[in-house]
Amino acid sequence: MHDLIIIGGGLAGLALAANAARAGADIILLEARDRLGGRVLTHQTGAGRYDLGPAWIWPGMQPRLRALVAQAGLHTYPQHEAGGLMFEDASGAIQRFARSFGQEPPSLRITGGISALIDVLSAGLTADQIKLSMPVERLSLAADHVRVRTESSEFTARHVALAMPPRLAAALTFEPALPRALQAHLQSVPTWMAGQAKALAIYRTGFWRDIGLSGSAMSQIGPLGEIHDASLPGADEAALFGFFAWSPAQRAAQQDMLADAVCAQLARLFGPSAALPEALVIRDWATDHWTSTSLDHAPLREHPTYRPLDWPRPWGDRVLLAGSESTADFGGYLEGALAAATAVAEKISINREFSLF
Numbered sequence: 001m002h003d004l005i006i007i008g009g010g011l012a013g014l015a016l017a018a019n020a021a022r023a024g025a026d027i028i029l030l031e032a033r034d035r036l037g038g039r040v041l042t043h044q045t046g047a048g049r050y051d052l053g054p055a056w057i058w059p060g061m062q063p064r065l066r067a068l069v070a071q072a073g074l075h076t077y078p079q080h081e082a083g084g085l086m087f088e089d090a091s092g093a094i095q096r097f098a099r100s101f102g103q104e105p106p107s108l109r110i111t112g113g114i115s116a117l118i119d120v121l122s123a124g125l126t127a128d129q130i131k132l133s134m135p136v137e138r139l140s141l142a143a144d145h146v147r148v149r150t151e152s153s154e155f156t157a158r159h160v161a162l163a164m165p166p167r168l169a170a171a172l173t174f175e176p177a178l179p180r181a182l183q184a185h186l187q188s189v190p191t192w193m194a195g196q197a198k199a200l201a202i203y204r205t206g207f208w209r210d211i212g213l214s215g216s217a218m219s220q221i222g223p224l225g226e227i228h229d230a231s232l233p234g235a236d237e238a239a240l241f242g243f244f245a246w247s248p249a250q251r252a253a254q255q256d257m258l259a260d261a262v263c264a265q266l267a268r269l270f271g272p273s274a275a276l277p278e279a280l281v282i283r284d285w286a287t288d289h290w291t292s293t294s295l296d297h298a299p300l301r302e303h304p305t306y307r308p309l310d311w312p313r314p315w316g317d318r319v320l321l322a323g324s325e326s327t328a329d330f331g332g333y334l335e336g337a338l339a340a341a342t343a344v345a346e347k348i349s350i351n352r353e354f355s356l357f
């Protein structure tokens with residue numbers, strides 16, 4: 001029997017696993033996908049790694065990320081903002097503003113992409129401790145342990161951490177069944193950015209910078225709603241990325257012409273050189289069922305308020321939510337993933353002195 005089974009190998013699950021393993025706990029991490037990282041995902045080219053999930057951190061107000069980045073010896077750099085901003089209004093008219101609005105506080109990126117955090121945390125774990133392509137289906141509670149079942153395997157542990165969005169936890173089968181109110185609550189918690197999609201366009205040069213543009217743009221007609229420079233420092237190529245303004249339903253309906261629509265919009269905003277990127281990558285998180293459910297397809301107007309949830313008896317402290325959406329402390333963000341992992345480690349008494357952040 002293990003001390004702890006962690007279900008989910010995103011930032012939260014890996015942070016908890018790394019800290020628990022350092023503290024000497026007998027742990028195992030079960031991840032549904034064939035890769036680690038969850039919503040953290042990068043696109044690799046010869047020049048480096050571009051973020052297709054989270055890209056920005058704010059270490060000035062995020063102490064756990066600040067500590068993890070420092071301990072791992074990772075480097076950060078500010079989101080490129082210098083230069084003019086393009087704006088496309090609802091009629092399709094385009095205006096150029098002298099300066100980008102600038103993000104406050106400034107957003108920082110990590111050299112090597114956010115996946116560098118995943119690399120650092122997973123490096124502290126052994127191959128035996130990580131099981132990929134292991135979607136968990138069922139949790140059964142016994143007197144002093146929990147039995148965790150996948151399609152073909154079974155594991156037992158004193159504690160189980162669900163390091164995943166509450167909506168995905170609600171899809172698991174629990175024996176005994178969860179109280180209806182708890183089940184309904186889990187389903188009601190939106191997964192941050194789960195309905196979003198990102199487009200990444202890679203070019204030979206950052207031609208927009210040559211004409212005084214920052215690469216930032218806002219659009220009221222889409223397909224992209226917000227665009228930024230995604231170039232890697234010192235790389236011999238340049239890139240733009242954008243969040244889609246089109247909903248998951250609009251994206252699905254126009255799937256065949258989505259790439260053309262993105263390139264056409266980039267050309268409207270940044271000139272004809274933007275029409276033909278060397279590579280265009282579209283990552284639609286809404287179509288990924290290890291992140292998103294159909295409930296996440298309704299657009300979120302603002303950042304939800306997240307809060308921790310104590311499970312009632314008999315589940316008590318045997319099963320704990322550990323994903324970013326289970327903390328009030330930067331819930332939904334990368335910092336929230338570390339905060340949630342810390343909270344679970346404390347609950348099951350994993351010694352603080354082993355913490356990586």
Ligand SMILES: Cc1cc2nc3c(=O)[nH]c(=O)nc-3n(C[C@H](O)[C@H](O)[C@H](O)COP(=O)(O)OP(=O)(O)OC[C@H]3O[C@@H](n4cnc5c(N)ncnc54)[C@H](O)[C@@H]3O)c2cc1C
Pocket residue numbers: 007008009010011012013030031032033036037038039040052053054055056057134135136137163164165168192193194196197198285290291322323324325332333334335336337
């Ligand atoms: C497009 C996008 C942009 C974002 N931008 C930012 C940003 O700039 N800054 C920021 O701070 N945050 C941002 N976020 C949010 C950030 O990505 C998340 O807060 C963070 O990655 C959550 O980590 P997590 O480990 O809690 O959850 P996840 O990363 O979702 O990990 C959950 C893991 O559980 C696994 N899993 C699910 N069900 C099962 C099952 N049944 N069995 C086994 N495994 C299972 C999944 O495969 C996944 O690996 C962004 C997210 C997206 C999608």
